[in-house]
Amino acid sequence: MFCKNCGQSVCDQAVICPHCGVAIQEQAEQKGNGMAIAGFVCSFFMPILGWVFGGVGLARASKRKGKGKGFSIAAIAIATVNFVVALSIL
Template sequence: MFCKNCGREVGDNAVICPYCGVQIKEIEKKKQTCSLAVVGFILSFFFSIAGLICSIIARKKCRKENLDGEGFALA
């Protein structure tokens, strides 16, 4: 992507432009938590098998969409 201020090319993960020092992205941009992973986590307490299946599906989904929720799914 390109810096809005100076127009130079910067990395996609860059928060601040290394050339002019302008903030490009919002620093506090929280990742969307995979809700299905949380559901699987809760379900695993009550229905271990159903929760396990749900967690496996959620884990695959989270990996695919690069969402933050793999920790819940693993649990």
């Protein structure tokens, strides 16, 4: 990927451009979506991680026109259901 500000190539993991120091917003937005999907996946196995990632994903989804919002809400819902099921088994 490339920095929007100075056009230099930037590491995929970078949050701030090492050449000009400007925050890479697109990367942050991708992470927001990733959080939602991570929460969705984790919610099946680890409800607590589903809540955490779902909550973060939901907060970030509101900053990027709702992208990832469905995944975040699904993550929280599935995590809650799995938590209740786990409690009933125990």
